[in-house]
Amino acid sequence: MDFSERREPLPVTDGIRSLSERGSIGREWWSRRFVDVLESFADRNRLHRGRAYARKGQVIDLKVRPYEVRARVQGSRPEPYEVAIGIDAIGEETWRVVEAELASRAVFRARLLAGELPPEIEWVFAELGVPLFPASAHDLHLMCDCPDYGDPCKHAAAVLYLLAEAFDRDPFLLLAWKGRSRDLLLQGLRRLPAEGAPDPFDVGDEPLTAAGFWTAGPGLAALRDRPPAAPAPPDLLLRLLDPPAVKVRRRPLIDMLGPAYEAMPQA
Known part of the structure; x- marks a missing residue:
């Protein structure tokens, strides 16, 4: 049992008040x-x-x-x-x-x-x-x-x-x-892909052969069982590139271009 503070707490003038007035707390x-x-x-x-x-x-x-x-x-x-x-x-x-x-x-x-x-x-x-x-x-x-x-x-x-x-x-x-x-x-995150990501064209020391070329790949059932990949955001390439130093009305250029990229799939 909680024996502390049976009285009402003293009011706070500028306290941090929860945005949630009832029910669950947390939106995202x-x-x-x-x-x-x-x-x-x-x-x-x-x-x-x-x-x-x-x-x-x-x-x-x-x-x-x-x-x-x-x-x-x-x-x-x-x-x-x-x-x-x-x-x-x-x-x-x-x-x-x-x-x-x-x-x-x-x-x-x-x-x-x-x-x-x-x-x-x-x-x-x-x-x-x-x-x-x-x-x-x-x-x-x-x-x-x-x-x-x-x-x-x-x-x-x-x-x-x-x-x-x-x-x-x-x-x-x-x-x-x-x-x-x-x-x-x-x-x-911006640095690592350039420095540490594996080269998709690097096959190492293993020689290229035709072995397995005619082997059947996974069937459609196997492909259906794979979990769906998270959809890429419309501004994927914009976010992958290093942000330019250009600003428009004191706002970074990528912040200005973001809404346009998001609108492209809808158009």
């Missing part, structure tokens, strides 16, 4: 996934109180740093509570492997450069042993100086829900929390 697939995972293992009563705190605007501020989120939450006492939410660090070598894997898939690379998180990116992280989302309570290191022994307490729960909404606004914030800023990730 990545923020919904984060919330779903959180609600699968956390105490439901404290999560309910945390949602109420988030919707009242009791969180004063929220800062996302590599492997840590810090916030202040106003409760019933005069001084706000200090909340910290940590996750395990990902080593630099592991991040390089992740970047190489993402860069090797043109659609992933294009979508990330376009500011999107393709759902399949979760598989890439899972295959490399660094899950994109916390799998259990042990993957979140929750700290709050309130007297509630719950894990999470309602103050940390409020921060987690607002963190999900922050992911809605900026998907790269999720990756920044995992230790890779948007700029560093995109620099790596």
